[in-house]
Amino acid sequence: MDPEFNGLEALEDRIRQELGFLNYPPTNWVKPVAGPDGEPALDVAIIGGGMCGMAVAFGLKREGIRKFRIFDAADKGFEGPWMTTARMKTLRSPKHLTGPHMGLPNLTFQAWYRAQWGDEGWQALGYIPREVWMDYLRWYRHILSIRTENNVRLQKITPQDGLLRLHLTGPEGGFEVMSRRLVLATGRAAFGGTRLPGVFRDVPTKFIAHTEDEIDFAALKGKRLLVVGGAASAVDSAAAALEAGAKEVHLLMRAREIPRLNKFKNTVYPGYFRGFSSLDDETRWRFLHHGLSSRVAAPRLSMLRLKEFDNFHIHTGVEVTSARERDNRICLGTRDRTFDGDFVILGTGYAIDVREQPELAPFSEDILLWQDCFTPPAEIANAELGRFPYLGPGFELLEKNKGKASFLNRIHLFNAATTLSHAAVSSDIPGVNIGAERLVNTLAVQFFTEGKDQHLQDFYDYDEPELLGDEWRDEELS
Numbered sequence: 400m401d402p403e404f405n406g407l408e409a410l411e412d413r414i415r416q417e418l419g420f421l422n423y424p425p426t427n428w429v430k431p432v433a434g435p436d437g438e439p440a441l442d443v444a445i446i447g448g449g450m451c452g453m454a455v456a457f458g459l460k461r462e463g464i465r466k467f468r469i470f471d472a473a474d475k476g477f478e479g480p481w482m483t484t485a486r487m488k489t490l491r492s493p494k495h496l497t498g499p500h501m502g503l504p505n506l507t508f509q510a511w512y513r514a515q516w517g518d519e520g521w522q523a524l525g526y527i528p529r530e531v532w533m534d535y536l537r538w539y540r541h542i543l544s545i546r547t548e549n550n551v552r553l554q555k556i557t558p559q560d561g562l563l564r565l566h567l568t569g570p571e572g573g574f575e576v577m578s579r580r581l582v583l584a585t586g587r588a589a590f591g592g593t594r595l596p597g598v599f600r601d602v603p604t605k606f607i608a609h610t611e612d613e614i615d616f617a618a619l620k621g622k623r624l625l626v627v628g629g630a631a632s633a634v635d636s637a638a639a640a641l642e643a644g645a646k647e648v649h650l651l652m653r654a655r656e657i658p659r660l661n662k663f664k665n666t667v668y669p670g671y672f673r674g675f676s677s678l679d680d681e682t683r684w685r686f687l688h689h690g691l692s693s694r695v696a697a698p699r700l701s702m703l704r705l706k707e708f709d710n711f712h713i714h715t716g717v718e719v720t721s722a723r724e725r726d727n728r729i730c731l732g733t734r735d736r737t738f739d740g741d742f743v744i745l746g747t748g749y750a751i752d753v754r755e756q757p758e759l760a761p762f763s764e765d766i767l768l769w770q771d772c773f774t775p776p777a778e779i780a781n782a783e784l785g786r787f788p789y790l791g792p793g794f795e796l797l798e799k800n801k802g803k804a805s806f807l808n809r810i811h812l813f814n815a816a817t818t819l820s821h822a823a824v825s826s827d828i829p830g831v832n833i834g835a836e837r838l839v840n841t842l843a844v845q846f847f848t849e850g851k852d853q854h855l856q857d858f859y860d861y862d863e864p865e866l867l868g869d870e871w872r873d874e875e876l877s
């Protein structure tokens with residue numbers, strides 16, 4: 400999409416001016432802590448340079464916490480799902496969502512869009528095309544000078560001397576950094592990867608992909624495709640395959656009827672985002688349990704995308720009980736029938752299982768989970784919710800047994816796994832400002848309190864005179 404006129408420069412000037420009014424960026428005030436080699440450790444390492452990681456980075460810089468680095472495994476400008484594994488045409492949330500503005504109106508998506516396409520363009524815009532949203536995020540990074548080190552992956556974490564040693568791999572091979580705090584802004588599949596139901600475990604990879612995988616839709620032309628799942632990503636993948644010329648697409652969903660509600664749409668308001676983490680455990684659990692067990696409907700636009708295809712079929716009430724290869728095809732068995740196809744796409748969502756999360760798995764026995772500290776009444780039992788991490792007020796991991804793994808509270812999850820402890824303030828667009836603000840506030844408090852002796856000593860040592868002695872006349876003194 401070509402902008403009709405370019406008001407972006409003027410917008411950028413306004414933002415620079417506003418940041419200037421806020422004395423941005425203030426000088427660093429955090430007391431350095433040396434690593435084992437005597438060099439100062441990072442104060443914060445952020446893994447993930449998508450929307451959440453960038454919002455935290457901006458927040459830190461604005462608070463004068465400047466010694467941080469951001470690493471992302473993806474190519475520059477391709478962070479997050481938007482240009483890779485997302486198959487919807489537009490965002491699922493409405494266009495007036497404000498994005499990671501962190502309190503600056505000129506940083507909103509709307510300001511950015513209007514600056515280029517004008518008021519009329521804004522009125523004409525329905526939902527935000529996902530490529531346009533990615534462009535906005537790229538611009539956000541540019542205007543705030545957020546320096547992300549791309550193609551760098553966190554592999555392992557080793558606690559050492561009260562710090563965290565991070566083992567990373569980048570274009571030039573492996574390297575390590577020491578950091579006081581680690582923020583995992585690692586997105587959706589961040590606490591156990593994708594959910595792969597047991598029946599699919601042994602299916603050869605040439606027959607199967609998860610919606611989180613890169614999929615060559617062109618190769619599905621003329622093929623019969625089976626899509627398992629009924630939520631957004633399954634439906635969008637079905638549509639992408641049909642548009643790429645698939646011969647037939649069968650969507651197999653467990654629900655007996657097509658889900659029509661997305662209960663979580665009713666949680667998008669400041670009270671929920673700000674107050675959720677202060678609720679008692681049972682109420683938090685009830686919210687999530689009810690929302691998830693009501694089954695989340697696919698977005699209306701995604702479903703409409705499928706409607707025009709006569710070669711698309713929805714099968715409800717289907718529980719796949721077996722999956723095997725036969726005559727170079729894949730057969731999915733259910734209680735009363737078999738579906739066969741050339742390829743299967745699993746839209747089965749994300750797992751919550753820390754044992755499957757490479758960088759956290761070594762500590763899986765030590766990380767406090769909800770199942771360790773809350774037993775729900777029988778009618779709302781939910782094994783998956785039990786596997787969510789039970790986080791502290793600053794998104795930090797907590798240890799299961801006191802004193803055994805205290806380094807865990809230096810690791811802050813700022814991804815989708817925080818939802819049961821904090822609501823969707825570190826995953827979805829509407830809540831990200833509130834989440835980033837909360838995390839940055841926590842980190843500022845922690846750095847100050849950890850450095851309290853030095854700050855107090857600075858205070859004792861402070862000797863910059865306010866009065867120079869020439870503010871009064873000697874004869875005024877008696």
Ligand SMILES: Cc1cc2nc3c(=O)[nH]c(=O)nc-3n(C[C@H](O)[C@H](O)[C@H](O)COP(=O)(O)OP(=O)(O)OC[C@H]3O[C@@H](n4cnc5c(N)ncnc54)[C@H](O)[C@@H]3O)c2cc1C
Nearest residue numbers: 447449450451471472478479490491492552553586827828
């Ligand atoms: C298909 C799809 C559509 C969505 N649509 C909407 C929507 O319409 N509205 C809405 O509010 N939300 C939506 N969401 C939810 C949410 O807004 C997105 O998931 C968004 O990308 C979250 O931003 P993030 O920064 O948390 O994660 P991401 O954008 O996923 O960024 C995480 C980054 O972490 C990096 N990373 C992960 N692990 C490592 C590692 N070990 N080392 C280095 N880097 C790593 C990844 O490369 C990635 O770039 C959608 C999500 C998906 C998947």
